[in-house]
Amino acid sequence: MSLNPHILVIDDEPQILRALRTILTEKEFKVTTARNGEEGLTMAATGLPDIIILDLGLPDMDGVEVCARLREWTDSPIIVLSVRDSERDKVAALDKGADDYLTKPFGIEELLARVRVALRHSARKQGSKVNLVVAGELQIDLSWHIVKRNGEEVKLSAHEYNLLAYLVSNRGRVLTHRSILTHVWGSADADHTEYLRVYMRQLRKKLEEDPERPKYLVTEPGLGYRFVGDE
Amino acid sequence: MHNHSFARKFLFYLLAVALVACTAVILFFLRDTLDKTLVALLYLLPVGLITNLWGLGPGIISALSAFLSFNYLFIKPFYTFAVHQPTDLVILMVFLIVAMVISQLVGRAQLGMATAKDRERDATQLYELSTILVGLHNNLLISQVLAEYIQTTFQGEYLELEISITDPQMTILPHGATVPKRPPELKLPIQAARGVLGEIRIWRQTPAISSTEKRLLQTFTSQGALVVEREQLAQMESRSKVLEESDKLKSAILSSVSHELRTPLATIKASISSLRSGEVNWNSNAREELIALIDDESDHLDLVVGNLLDMSRLESGALYPKREWNILSEIVIGVLARMQRLTGEHVIDLDIPDDLPLLPVDYIQMVQVFTNLLSNSIKYSPPNSVICIEARVRDETCMLVRISNQGPHVPEEDLERIFDKFYRITAADRVTGIGLGLSICKGIIETHGGKIWAENQPGSFVFNFTLPLDLDGSLPPQMPTEIEPE
Numbered sequence: 086m087s088l089n090p091h092i093l094v095i096d097d098e099p100q101i102l103r104a105l106r107t108i109l110t111e112k113e114f115k116v117t118t119a120r121n122g123e124e125g126l127t128m129a130a131t132g133l134p135d136i137i138i139l140d141l142g143l144p145d146m147d148g149v150e151v152c153a154r155l156r157e158w159t160d161s162p163i164i165v166l167s168v169r170d171s172e173r174d175k176v177a178a179l180d181k182g183a184d185d186y187l188t189k190p191f192g193i194e195e196l197l198a199r200v201r202v203a204l205r206h207s208a209r210k211q212g213s214k215v216n217l218v219v220a221g222e223l224q225i226d227l228s229w230h231i232v233k234r235n236g237e238e239v240k241l242s243a244h245e246y247n248l249l250a251y252l253v254s255n256r257g258r259v260l261t262h263r264s265i266l267t268h269v270w271g272s273a274d275a276d277h278t279e280y281l282r283v284y285m286r287q288l289r290k291k292l293e294e295d296p297e298r299p300k301y302l303v304t305e306p307g308l309g310y311r312f313v314g315d316e
Numbered sequence: 317m318h319n320h321s322f323a324r325k326f327l328f329y330l331l332a333v334a335l336v337a338c339t340a341v342i343l344f345f346l347r348d349t350l351d352k353t354l355v356a357l358l359y360l361l362p363v364g365l366i367t368n369l370w371g372l373g374p375g376i377i378s379a380l381s382a383f384l385s386f387n388y389l390f391i392k393p394f395y396t397f398a399v400h401q402p403t404d405l406v407i408l409m410v411f412l413i414v415a416m417v418i419s420q421l422v423g424r425a426q427l428g429m430a431t432a433k434d435r436e437r438d439a440t441q442l443y444e445l446s447t448i449l450v451g452l453h454n455n456l457l458i459s460q461v462l463a464e465y466i467q468t469t470f471q472g473e474y475l476e477l478e479i480s481i482t483d484p485q486m487t488i489l490p491h492g493a494t495v496p497k498r499p500p501e502l503k504l505p506i507q508a509a510r511g512v513l514g515e516i517r518i519w520r521q522t523p524a525i526s527s528t529e530k531r532l533l534q535t536f537t538s539q540g541a542l543v544v545e546r547e548q549l550a551q552m553e554s555r556s557k558v559l560e561e562s563d564k565l566k567s568a569i570l571s572s573v574s575h576e577l578r579t580p581l582a583t584i585k586a587s588i589s590s591l592r593s594g595e596v597n598w599n600s601n602a603r604e605e606l607i608a609l610i611d612d613e614s615d616h617l618d619l620v621v622g623n624l625l626d627m628s629r630l631e632s633g634a635l636y637p638k639r640e641w642n643i644l645s646e647i648v649i650g651v652l653a654r655m656q657r658l659t660g661e662h663v664i665d666l667d668i669p670d671d672l673p674l675l676p677v678d679y680i681q682m683v684q685v686f687t688n689l690l691s692n693s694i695k696y697s698p699p700n701s702v703i704c705i706e707a708r709v710r711d712e713t714c715m716l717v718r719i720s721n722q723g724p725h726v727p728e729e730d731l732e733r734i735f736d737k738f739y740r741i742t743a744a745d746r747v748t749g750i751g752l753g754l755s756i757c758k759g760i761i762e763t764h765g766g767k768i769w770a771e772n773q774p775g776s777f778v779f780n781f782t783l784p785l786d787l788d789g790s791l792p793p794q795m796p797t798e799i800e801p802e
Binding site for chain 2: 172190192277278279282283285286297298304306307
């Protein structure tokens with residue numbers, strides 16, 4: 086990765102492109118832009134960006150399709166942009182390999198936070214695995230399967246631990262219901278969101294200081310969950 | 317109408333002659349005691365009677381036969397038609413004239429009465445038909461009633477009634493009969509001022525359809541045509557009323573929306589331009605204030621646009637809930653977390669028991685319901701007052717959620733109307749919003765199979781809504797049990 090990470094923005098709205106180019110260049114990213122899916126795919130192949138920001142509503146092809154085509158050959162993080170209330174598209178894009186999403190209109194801090202998470206995640210993938218994850222008073226040891234809260238070990242059932250471990254190893258990223266269910270319970274139970282709801286409540290009771298206002302195990306309405314750890 | 321068959325008519329003539337003959341025989345035996353003028357008078361009796369009973373024809377025949385038998389039997393010389401005395405001739409002539417006149421008069425009166433009766437029947441039928449038809453509001457019923465009416469009146473072998481405009485209908489009577497293999501005896505167009513609306517076809521060979529019947533049928537048909545046409549016009553009118561209503565709604569939306577969209581835009585524009593102009597000190601509080609304002613107002617714009625989109629989705633039926641088993645408290649807590657900045661001035665009292673069953677709802681849509689109800693509660697209740705959110709299982713079929721605030725009461729007559737689109741009790745410029753939030757809540761709750769209503773309670777105003785506990789008949793799923801670690 087070069088010093089200035091390269092971000093490719095694929096969006097058909099010139100105003101959005103203009104704003105993102107200005108803001109991201111200001112933040113010392115190298116920014117390239119594409120106005121439609123075809124152009125985006127070509128530029129991704131030639132420019133090899135570190136991150137791709139992809140709008141789901143493109144004029145020439147479905148954003149979800151672009152996402153799937155990108156995933157055929159690149160592991161670069163993809164952050165999808167979409168308008169409110171298109172949860173189904175977002176879920177489809179996330180299930181097709183997108184790493185994160187942002188809903189238009191979004192704040193720039195939000196965008197930068199997602200970009201940072203995505204960059205860290207791809208760095209983690211390339212570098213050595215971190216086995217001890219810290220989030221506030223929580224310590225999660227992924228190699229020894231030990232979870233500690235304020236230094237005391239918390240007993241978790243097998244499903245609870247698997248659920249936590251999956252979220253933690255993807256910390257910062259949104260994971261869809263389907264992907265969590267498939268990963269923790271198996272593909273036969275991929276539609277049983279109720280398992281997820283119930284286990285998540287149990288996990289929060291065991292790990293969160295205030296289970297009603299979770300800090301680490303965050304709900305993404307209509308999409309899934311996200312684990313927020315220390316930076 | 318004269319439906320008497322030929323044989324019947326012939327019988328009447330025969331009877332007329334026979335009755336006159338009887339009278340002649342009786343009078344013949346009294347010939348010596350009765351004066352011939354008296355005989356002539358008595359002869360008039362059967363003539364009048366016959367005409368009265370059987371009509372003009374038999375009356376005239378009876379008058380003639382009475383005249384002949386009177387002459388033959390009672391005028392000297394007997395048993396001839398010859399007359400010797402001039403007085404007898406006078407008597408005979410007077411008798412003939414009187415008999416003819418009587419039978420004519422009585423016969424005509426009879427005929428007139430029969431016609432009047434026919435006319436009266438026609439009029440009654442027409443009246444009945446139009447009374448029935450007036451109450452009908454669709455072509456199917458109109459054509460059925462008309463066809464049945466015509467069928468009972470005309471007793472045809474087969475009848476087809478076809479209405480060929482907007483909502484085409486074809487009625488066939490009697491039910492289940494097959495079409496005769498010949499052209500119909502009578503075809504009548506259902507003709508209205510605006511053109512032909514359909515056709516009536518009647519098959520009836522015997523007795524042949526008379527011209528009177530044809531006329532009556534025409535009257536029936538035009539009655540039917542009138543009703544069908546009236547119905548058509550009524551439909552057109554109601555369609556244009558609907559259009560007019562939606563037109564009114566559209567202009568209401570436009571004025572409300574342009575106001576709602578312009579206000580935040582105006583704020584944003586004013587803030588930005590003052591920031592750009594360099595008039596505001598770069599490090600002053602004012603700068604922070606303006607930037608916060610821009611942020612808030614753009615969020616507000618987003619909310620307005622979102623509500624408009626949701627409303628149109630709800631109306632077009634595109635906002636179909638994706639119901640899944642959810643934990644209600646998780647939804648509410650998520651909403652509260654996101655609304656933190658707005659709820660800051662109020663105390664939120666959350667009362668949702670931990671042991672509530674899973675609820676089959678669309679997560680995102682329920683987020684919207686809580687967001688809208690809460691923002692409404694915040695908007696209308698004083699700062700630092702309490703907003704209480706509570707949820708209970710009401711009975712085995714549904715969950716009841718109550719959101720109460722300490723805002724002012726809503727007049728009883730407006731309690732239902734606050735869920736209407738663009739309806740607001742307060743003047744439009746005092747409170748922001750386009751009056752869509754509550755109607756979206758109503759739409760969402762109703763597509764979930766629940767009910768939403770508002771009520772005034774002592775010291776508070778409460779939104780209530782229910783949600784069914786079952787998902788298409790099935791109850792919350794059982795979790796696969798797992799052994800808890802020690």
